[in-house]
Every structure is written in C-alpha cells, then in structure tokens.
C-alpha cells in the first residue's frame with residue numbers, strides 16, 4: 001500500500017523539469033494588465049492566478065525562453081520580463 005504524505009507542495013521548473021519543494025524555485029506570475037500578458041516575478045503572497053516556477057539558475061530561464069515554456073505554462077501569448085526575472089534568480093554560477 002502506498003500512502004503519500006504531502007507536507008510541502010512539489011513544484012516543477014518550466015525550464016529543466018526538475019521537481020522539488022517550492023522554496024527552491026522562483027515563482028512567476030502573469031501580469032494581465034498589459035496585452036499580451038507579461039511574465040513577472042511573483043512578489044510576496046499573490047495567490048490568485050496561474051503560477052509557474054523556475055530554478056534559481058540562468059540556464060533554466062534561457063531554456064524556458066527557448067522552449068516557449070512560458071506560453072505553455074500560462075496557456076497564452078506572453079512577453080517575458082527577462083531582466084527582472086534574471087535579477088531575481090540570485091544567480092550562482094553553477095553549471
């Protein structure tokens with residue numbers, strides 16, 4: 001028998017597909033006050049709307065951009081606040 005005890009929700013990076021606890025990711029959200037929507041870093045406790053998660057690695061941001069993973073995650077045409085997101089990644093130069 002398998003019983004799953006879920007304490008912390010698991011998130012998945014839209015860049016590389018890695019899964020893990022939310023604390024390891026940057027949360028992104030869609031700013032819908034502009035058209036097309038703009039993917040920005042979720043600030044604080046916004047709970048509404050769809051979110052997406054990205055590892056704290058520039059490589060994952062690049063990969064997500066390449067794969068158009070943002071459009072897929074938010075199911076719409078979006079633009080991406082690349083610089084803002086990159087700045088939020090606390091980039092460490094791991095490979």
Ligand SMILES: [Zn+2]
Pocket residue numbers: 013014015016017018054055057060
């Ligand atoms: Zn990743």
